[in-house]
Amino acid sequence: MHIYDSVKKTKLPFEPIVPHKASIYVCGPTVYDDAHLGHARSSLSFDLLARTLKALGYEVTMGKNFTDIDDKIIKKVQATGESLEQITTHYINSYKEDMRVLGVGDADIEPKATDSLEAIESMIKGLIDKDIAYVVSSGDVYFDTSKDSNYGTISHQVGEDEDNQSRVEHNSQKRNPKDFALWKACASKDDICFEMSFSNGRPGWHIECSAMIEKHFKGNDKFSIDIHGGGADLLFPHHENEASQSRCATGHELSKYWMHNGFVNINGEKMSKSLGNSFFVKDALKVYDGEILRNYLISVHYRNDFNFNEEDLLNSKKRLDRLYRLKKRVIPTKASKPNIAFQKDVSKAMKDDLNISVALARVEQMISQTNDRLDENPKDKGLKKETLANIEFIDKLLGIGGQEPFSYFQIGIDKQTKTKIEALIEARDSAKKEKDYRKSDTIRDELSSMGIAIMDTANGTVWEKI
RNA sequence: GGAGCCAUCGCCAAGUUGGUAAGGCCGUAGAUUGCAAAUCUGCUAUUCAUCAGUUCGAGUCUGAUUGGCUCCUCCA
Structure with a gap:
């Protein structure tokens, strides 16, 4: 298995901390709204990674967090009058349901920030004790980036000159402009706060992930986890800060490999909440079947940006249709063993940093060849059994082709x-x-x-x- | 201002270590069909934004130019 490490900016052979085991941690959503296509793509990217590793015989432990304390959630609490828990539970369930429809199961470990406060507190405390973090008069706790000589090695974005035109707000209480909040003290009585030894408040975004990883993953004396994933936008500052905190707190690196998935654009424009062009998974699912959406979203390599549009979606549906038409031709039968050459080729493609395009091309070659052979000999039972096994193999690895083919073509008909x-x-x-x-x-x-x-x-x- | 990414057929999209352009959609010719659809077969980029360089050889390396995009602010 080779994966592209977005920190080292090169494809690397995957050599896990513990042989035959893979620990993956992916930054999950902040639960104050429904999941959009970007969440789906990230989730799908790492789902493919996990499926591929499992197919290669790795024992995979997947962690995905839910950020359930955050300014935006608090705003929603204040706007709706519902409790924090009501809101976050609702959106966590909504997220999971959307992902389930897309063929992504729950992660093995799904920590929530609110469940990790002790781990957060002890990590912050440890950093304060080492004078790597400091408490300012408001009660906020900041991380002193100047104490970490390796700060910047993740994103390569921290330049020599501190005084650039960065849009980072300059807070006079900070020791360095790049310092970031580990803990935000309560601003008002309405605020949602947790009592800690340093102040009443809530955790900053970056510390959550670090603390959760330390709490749930063992790692070794060099790394806590094998692979850390997330959207490309998280590389800086989120992952940079995470890595720095963990490095200073634990004395070793956070993750051996870093993987970042590309964005979903809508009509060539970045999809974001501030632009107001978010495309929610739920809305897409009203129009398209989950598997069709999945098939479309995984069809472009995970590192590339993805331009969502209906024409391409229909195109990709046609490709999936061909798989199901073939399945119709071989059913009913009992699957035997998949064709070895086919299995090997598809696995080889996925082993190469999840080269889905080559994998799908090979699937299509299999479809054409099988149709051809079935035209010649429609009663080739051995071929039918093998083909069904091939399709089951694809379903397991890529999460497509698992439905009963006749009902696939009749979705939405009463x-x-x-x-x-x-x-x-x-x-x-x-x-x-x-x-x-x-x-x-x-x-x-x-x-x-x-x-x-x-x-x-x-x-x-x-x-x-x- | 700083950091970085990308540019391959009408559309989508592969192309580690340079060696002579996958696959799908669309189009088109044929087989099949009462006609269609589905299925199969053939055809469809001497060329990879432009220019220059390195090389026996470059889509792949280097430099410049043009055109897109992202991050530096919450963001998958």
Whole structure:
């Protein structure tokens, strides 16, 4: 397995801390709103990573946190009158449900900031004791970046000159402009605070992840975890700060490898809350099936930016349709063993920093070849069994192709419509038998206007929702 | 102002260590079909934004130019 390390900026062989085991920690969402396509993409990227590692025989431990204390959540609390817990529970469940529909299961470890306050406190305390962190008069606790000579080695973004045109607000209480808050003291009585030895307040964003990693992962004397992941925007300052805190607190590096996924753009524009063009997973799922969305979102390499648009989505759906049409041809049968060459090729592609394009190209080659062989010999039972095994292999590795193929093509059709469609097909068949092609074509047109495509096969007429 | 990324067929998109351009969609010709659809087969970039350099050889390395984009502020 090779992965691209976005800190070293090169592809590296994956050599985990403990042989055959992989510990991954991904920055999860701040739960004050529904998940958008960007969350989905990040989640999907690391889901593919975990699936690939598992397929290669690694025992994977996936951690993904929920930031459930944050200014925006508090704002929502104040705006809605609901409790912090009500709000965060709601959005955590909403996130999990969306991801489940996209084929991403729960992480093995799902820490919440509110469950990690002790770990946060002890890490901050330790840093204060070493004078790497300091408390200012307001009660805020800052991290002294000048104490870490390696500060900047993660993002390579910290220049020599401190006095650049950075948009970072200059706080006179800070020792250095780049220092960041580990702990924010309560500003008012309405604030949501936790009592700590240094002040009443709440944790800063960066410390949460560091503390949660230390709490849940063992690591060794050099690294806490194997892979730390997240969106490309988190590289700086979030991951830089995380790495620095952990380095100073633990005396070793936080993560052996760093992976960052690219953005989802909508019509070429960055999707962000401030631009107001967020595309929520829930909204997308109203229109498209979860697997179709998944198939689309994983079709572009995880490091590239992803430009979401409907035309490409439909294109990618057509590719998935081909897989399911093949599945229709081989079902019902019992899967045997997947074709070794095929399995090897697909795995090889995924082993190369999750090269999904090459993997999917190989899948399509398999589809074409199998269709060809099935055209020649429609009753090749061995081939059918192997093909089904191939599809099951793909489903396990990529999370696509796992549905029952007939229902895949009939998603969103209710029973009543289904009965009607089947009646029309029956009527058309009898018209065809009587060679009344005008009538049969009229029926086909009627079905077509209902959004139903039909195809005459050796085993009778089948239909699909377009 | 600082840091960095990207530019491959009409569209989407691969292309570690330089060796002579995957795959899909669309289009097109054919097989098949009552006609379609589905399926299969053939065709579809002497060329990788531009210019220069290194090299026997560059989409792949170096430099410059042009055009997109991101981060430096909460952000997946």
